Amino acid sequence: MAAMAAPVLCMALVALAAAVSIGEAAVVEHTFVVHEMNVTHLCNTTKIYVVNGQFPGPTLDVTDGDTVVVRVANRLDHGLTIHWHGVRQIRSCWADGAGFVTECPIPPGGDHTYRFNLTGQVGTLWWHAHVTCLRATINGAIVVRPKDGRYPFPAPAGDVPVLIGEWWQLDLLELDRRMADGNFDDNPLSATINGKLGDLSNCSGAPEESLVLDVVRGETYLLRIVNTALFSEYYFKVAGHTFTVVGADANYLTPFETDMVTVAPGEAIDVLLTADAPPGHYHMVALANQPPEPDLQIPLFVSRGLVRYAGVRGDNNGLPVPVPLMPDQHNTMPSYYFHGNLTGLAYPGRHRVPAHVDERLFVTLGLGSLCRGGRTACKRRRSNETIVVATMNNVSFHHPTTTALLERYYDGASEGVYTEDFPDNPPRPYNYTNRDLIPPGPLEEALEPTFKATKLRRFRYNTSVEIVFQSTALLQSDSNPMHLHGYDFFVLAQGLGNFNPKRDVKKFNYHNPQLRNTVQVPRTGWAAVRFVTDNPGMWYLHCHFEFHIAMGMATAFIVENGPTPETSLPPPPPEFKRCGANGLTQP
Ligand SMILES: *[C@@H]1O[C@H](CO)[C@@H](O)[C@H](O)[C@H]1NC(C)=O
Ligand SMILES: *[C@@H]1O[C@H](CO)[C@@H](O)[C@H](O)[C@H]1NC(C)=O
Numbered sequence: 391m392a393a394m395a396a397p398v399l400c401m402a403l404v405a406l407a408a409a410v411s412i413g414e415a416a417v418v419e420h421t422f423v424v425h426e427m428n429v430t431h432l433c434n435t436t437k438i439y440v441v442n443g444q445f446p447g448p449t450l451d452v453t454d455g456d457t458v459v460v461r462v463a464n465r466l467d468h469g470l471t472i473h474w475h476g477v478r479q480i481r482s483c484w485a486d487g488a489g490f491v492t493e494c495p496i497p498p499g500g501d502h503t504y505r506f507n508l509t510g511q512v513g514t515l516w517w518h519a520h521v522t523c524l525r526a527t528i529n530g531a532i533v534v535r536p537k538d539g540r541y542p543f544p545a546p547a548g549d550v551p552v553l554i555g556e557w558w559q560l561d562l563l564e565l566d567r568r569m570a571d572g573n574f575d576d577n578p579l580s581a582t583i584n585g586k587l588g589d590l591s592n593c594s595g596a597p598e599e600s601l602v603l604d605v606v607r608g609e610t611y612l613l614r615i616v617n618t619a620l621f622s623e624y625y626f627k628v629a630g631h632t633f634t635v636v637g638a639d640a641n642y643l644t645p646f647e648t649d650m651v652t653v654a655p656g657e658a659i660d661v662l663l664t665a666d667a668p669p670g671h672y673h674m675v676a677l678a679n680q681p682p683e684p685d686l687q688i689p690l691f692v693s694r695g696l697v698r699y700a701g702v703r704g705d706n707n708g709l710p711v712p713v714p715l716m717p718d719q720h721n722t723m724p725s726y727y728f729h730g731n732l733t734g735l736a737y738p739g740r741h742r743v744p745a746h747v748d749e750r751l752f753v754t755l756g757l758g759s760l761c762r763g764g765r766t767a768c769k770r771r772r773s774n775e776t777i778v779v780a781t782m783n784n785v786s787f788h789h790p791t792t793t794a795l796l797e798r799y800y801d802g803a804s805e806g807v808y809t810e811d812f813p814d815n816p817p818r819p820y821n822y823t824n825r826d827l828i829p830p831g832p833l834e835e836a837l838e839p840t841f842k843a844t845k846l847r848r849f850r851y852n853t854s855v856e857i858v859f860q861s862t863a864l865l866q867s868d869s870n871p872m873h874l875h876g877y878d879f880f881v882l883a884q885g886l887g888n889f890n891p892k893r894d895v896k897k898f899n900y901h902n903p904q905l906r907n908t909v910q911v912p913r914t915g916w917a918a919v920r921f922v923t924d925n926p927g928m929w930y931l932h933c934h935f936e937f938h939i940a941m942g943m944a945t946a947f948i949v950e951n952g953p954t955p956e957t958s959l960p961p962p963p964p965e966f967k968r969c970g971a972n973g974l975t976q977p
């Protein structure tokens with residue numbers, strides 16, 4: 391509960407934010423100092439890694455069309471990058487901040503300036519560290535306001551980022567080392583809302599602080615809900631209230647009324663909350679969901695906050711505070727329905743779904759195993775002779791650790807670093823969602839052997855790409871929030887079970903699908919997306935569950951230059967630091 395920031399250090403670290411107007415668009419400048427900080431929760435003082443003494447970190451508040459300049463000063467003993475999650479980075483792939491994909495990490499003591507434009511995206515995005523698990527505490531919201539100040543809904547009276555995350559007692563660098571060793575047994579201690587564990591957690595009876603949202607009866611508030619957690623999808627509810635969902639991933643949605651929001655890691659959901667209940671106090675709850683057994687089970691994670699009407703006594707006028715009724719933590723269907731009900735808002739000039747498809751990919755997502763010690767044969771089925779890894783089309787991504795893929799591509803020096811043969815289809819079709827693939831089986835043994843490689847997929851400029859992601863039951867039955875850097879894709883449809891082109895293409899929504907940078911691929915189900923390769927560069931594609939990415943559920947798309955300078959990736963900007971400069975390869 392007591393956040394003990396080192397006082398002397400933090401005084402010097404106050405965010406330096408300035409906005410300089412150039413005509414209509416502004417240049418929004420920040421300095422992010424990344425440093426260690428001791429924080430006490432549940433009677434235990436933990437070292438965490440933060441920006442400018444804040445957890446969550448500072449909000450970037452910009453207007454559509456602005457230029458963002460962030461100088462990151464790394465005061466950790468560990469390298470890191472900052473990724474601007476969901477920012478399209480058109481012709482500015484060099485500023486994407488994906489560690490070892492678009493740049494080598496900023497070394498300890500080093501600094502780096504990210505410069506990019508935020509154009510044509512309005513709503514909520516976020517930023518986070520993109521090397522290792524540090525992103526659990528190094529993250530913050532990006533708020534993008536419309537140019538003319540006009541929303542396609544009544545202007546809200548207030549505007550609040552609601553960042554749902556996790557509190558880890560284990561040191562995040564230690565967590566990373568353990569995951570790199572194939573150890574995935576660690577869990578956070580609690581869910582958090584804006585860094586607060588909430589009053590359901592206590593140490594010797596002293597409750598943790600809760601997020602409090604003060605409201606005035608009759609007013610409407612815009613909640614910008616982001617899942618910054620490493621591990622879980624969350625259900626979010628406020629007792630006695632409903633939400634109108636109006637946006638996701640900085641794209642407007644057709645207004646959708648619901649009493650519960652589902653948010654998977656990497657997703658950002660904008661909702662309106664009207665304070666139209668009898669004045670009082672109401673609990674809000676964020677609850678993690680998880681697949682039922684026989685999947686491995688994790689503890690229940692929950693954080694509770696409060697919506698507090700003005701003019702109500704601190705004791706809620708002596709009345710009990712209503713608590714929202716949450717779904718069972720093992721019931722993932724509310725997530726499936728929530729995502730299935732979202733559509734894009736129709737407005738003039740809206741992006742159109744590409745009518746034709748040039749390239750089709752069908753990508754299976756699941757786990758696999760390698761034999762320890764580089765052996766080729768070993769006992770499988772969760773035996774301790776194996777290391778469990780994650781795969782896309784049976785390739786487990788080998789993350790480079792000394793060089794950056796974009797640089798190698800730009801220099802034409804891919805040899806020994808990556809190949810371009812990421813498969814368009816699973817090499818071996820099987821019943822992807824057969825429950826007998828989940829240990830104790832008995833069918834997984836034949837399918838789980840896999841391998842590590844850095845296999846990428848190259849596309850020509852202006853290619854219409856369709857991807858069907860298929861979540862499998864191989865060794866587990868998790869959902870997979872798939873995030874593509876540098877792009878928004880149309881989510882055409884989702885379904886349960888195995889994707890069947892004959893039956894399921896009929897379900898595709900070409901009329902008003904949502905545009906997202908992250909698609910929640912349902913557990914033992916599929917999701918179909920489509921986009922045009924209009925942004926040249928090297929774009930990371932990965933599951934946003936941190937354990938899945940660490941295990942290899944990732945690849946990258948190379949998008950070639952188009953025919954003109956306006957359709958080509960410019961050379962690295964002057965502030966870009968090549969790998970190898972100042973020891974930039976150290977993770
Ligand atoms: C955190 O606490 C440890 C142990 O008490 C101490 O050595 C360290 O200097 C503290 N770090 C900061 C940033 O205050
Ligand atoms: C960003 O916008 C500025 C001002 O409009 C422009 O000069 C600059 O070229 C843009 N940068 C990129 C990478 O598009």
Ligand SMILES: *[C@@H]1O[C@H](CO)[C@@H](O)[C@H](O)[C@H]1NC(C)=O
Nearest residue numbers: 432433434435436559560561
């Ligand atoms: C405090 O956290 C550390 C890990 O960071 C753990 O080893 C220790 O057991 C915790 N102590 C208590 C009292 O929970």
Ligand SMILES: *[C@@H]1O[C@H](CO)[C@@H](O)[C@H](O)[C@H]1NC(C)=O
Nearest residue numbers: 589590591592593595596597
């Ligand atoms: C403290 O937490 C324990 C276990 O989570 C719970 O049983 C107890 O009721 C809590 N106490 C208070 C005062 O909230």
Ligand SMILES: *[C@@H]1O[C@H](CO)[C@@H](O)[C@H](O)[C@H]1NC(C)=O
Nearest residue numbers: 724726727728729730731732
């Ligand atoms: C929308 O939600 C309702 C109620 O949860 C559900 O019955 C329906 O199937 C959902 N629609 C889609 C397309 O998923």
Ligand SMILES: *[C@@H]1O[C@H](CO)[C@@H](O)[C@H](O)[C@H]1NC(C)=O
Nearest residue numbers: 762763769772773774775776
């Ligand atoms: C693996 O498990 C077996 C049986 O449970 C045990 O005997 C053996 O010591 C373990 N090996 C390692 C390397 O942990």
Ligand SMILES: *[C@@H]1O[C@H](CO)[C@@H](O)[C@H](O)[C@H]1NC(C)=O
Nearest residue numbers: 821822823824825826887888
């Ligand atoms: C695939 O597995 C599922 C779940 O176990 C089962 O219901 C389905 O019938 C299987 N499909 C085929 C084609 O065998």
Ligand SMILES: *[C@@H]1O[C@H](CO)[C@@H](O)[C@H](O)[C@H]1NC(C)=O
Nearest residue numbers: 784817818837838839840841
């Ligand atoms: C995955 O690749 C490995 C190694 O090439 C192979 O043995 C295995 O059969 C493949 N599994 C699947 C499901 O394609």
Ligand SMILES: *[C@@H]1O[C@H](CO)[C@@H](O)[C@H](O)[C@H]1NC(C)=O
Nearest residue numbers: 746851852853854952953957
């Ligand atoms: C992209 O391709 C479409 C046809 O698929 C064509 O009409 C359009 O002019 C192309 N755009 C560019 C910028 O090359």
Ligand SMILES: [Cu+2]
Nearest residue numbers: 473475656873
């Ligand atoms: Cu990301």
